[in-house]
Amino acid sequence: MKNIIKSVATLLIVILPGILVNAQAKKASPATEAEAIHYKTIKVNDLTIFYREAGPKDAPTLLLLHGYPTSSHMFRNLIPILSKKYHVIAPDLPGFGFSDAPDHLKFEYTFDNLANTMQGFIDQLGLKRFALYVFDYGAPTGFRLALANPEKITGIISQNGNAYEEGLSTGWNSIQKYWKDPSQENRDVLKTFVTKESTWFQYHEGVSDPSLIAPETYTLDQHFLDRPGNAEIQLDLLKDYRTNVALYPKFQAYFRDKKPMLLAVWGNQDPYFLPAGAEAYKRDNPNATVKFYKTGHFALETHYKEIGADIAAFLSKLPK
Incomplete structure (x- = not known):
């Protein structure tokens, strides 16, 4: 009998930990998978586009479009908050991050072309319905997508993504001068x-606590900006930004006609896009809500938890 008891005890010592580990793994796996971010690439119009994807694929989709001078890296803190309940996709635009950046003489860097590439991206991924998060350059790119695919858009989050002339600060003066006179000097x-x-200025200006700005953010952005030929890419886009201002009336007409559910989350110390640009959404769209945070251009760097909670509440009210 003692031998039997000893054998059973030994068996339990060997087997029980494995059973408990497997049980815990099974219990933890859904949360772990929901929080996992997958790093992928896809070919779109002969360009390799890098993107981050997380969350259940059968959940409502949110497409995140970054701005200048960053990439989908700017969403690294936001994605885990939202991917528990939503299918989140964040691509790098051509010329940015880990996506292809062909020479500006071989690829025309215009916002029409950025939008055309993103159109190919959503078509290849088969995105039928999605909410849209736009920031900085992502705004004119995303709003072009909204004009072309109004049936796909369930709602819009604009984080310092401008569509109104009153939202442009004096920081645009030298750029506007270049629009009027595209000389080599300008x-x-x-x-x-x-x-x-x-x-560094874009990340820090207007931020109350600079210690919240992770140094890898502006360091990574600058790494990509410093690639051979990238300066010319960015100057081409700065020149073409005038086409976005010319399209503002069409974007505004879209807001009036379609009245999408819209949440403007805005760093009110932004040196480039003023709070007036956020407030203006309410003028054209009765379904627009505006929330300000005391921070700068890259509001997610300092307020991602607050913004994430506000976006999650907003997304919960959107049509599926």
Whole structure:
């Protein structure tokens, strides 16, 4: 009898930990998978587009479009908050991050072409319905998508993504001068925008606590800006930004006609896009809500938890 008891005890010592580990793994796996971010690439119009994807694929989709001078890396803290209940996709635009950045003489860097590439991206992924998060350059790119695919858009989150002239600060003066006179002299002046000092400024200006700004953010952005030929890519896009301002009336007509559910989450100390640009959404769209946070351009760097909670509440009210 003692031998039997000893054998059973030994068996339990060997087997029980494995049973408990497997049980815990099975219990934890749904949460782990929901929080996992997958890093992928896809070919779109001969360009390799990098993107981050997380969350259940059968859940409502949210498409995140970054701005200048960053990439989908800016969403690294937001994605885990939202992917528990939503299918989140964040691509890098051509010329940014880990997506292809062909020479500006071989690829025309215009916002129409950025939108065309993103159109190919959503078509290849088969996205039928999705909410849209737009930031900075992602706004004119995303709003072009909304104009072309109004039936696909369930709602819009604009984080310092401008669509109104009153939202442009004096920080745009030298760029607007270049629009009026696209001389080499005026183009050369704008080279300051791609320097490490300018990148650092965009992340820190208007931020109450600079220690919240992770140094890998502006360091990674600058790494990509410093690639051979990338300065010319960015100068081409700065020149073409005038087409976005020309399209503002069409974007505004879309807001009036379609009245999409819209949440503007805005760093109110942004040196480039003023709070007036956020408030203006309410003028055209009765379904627009505006929330301000005391921070700068890259509001997610300092307020991702608050913004994430506000976006999650907003998404819960959207049509599926």
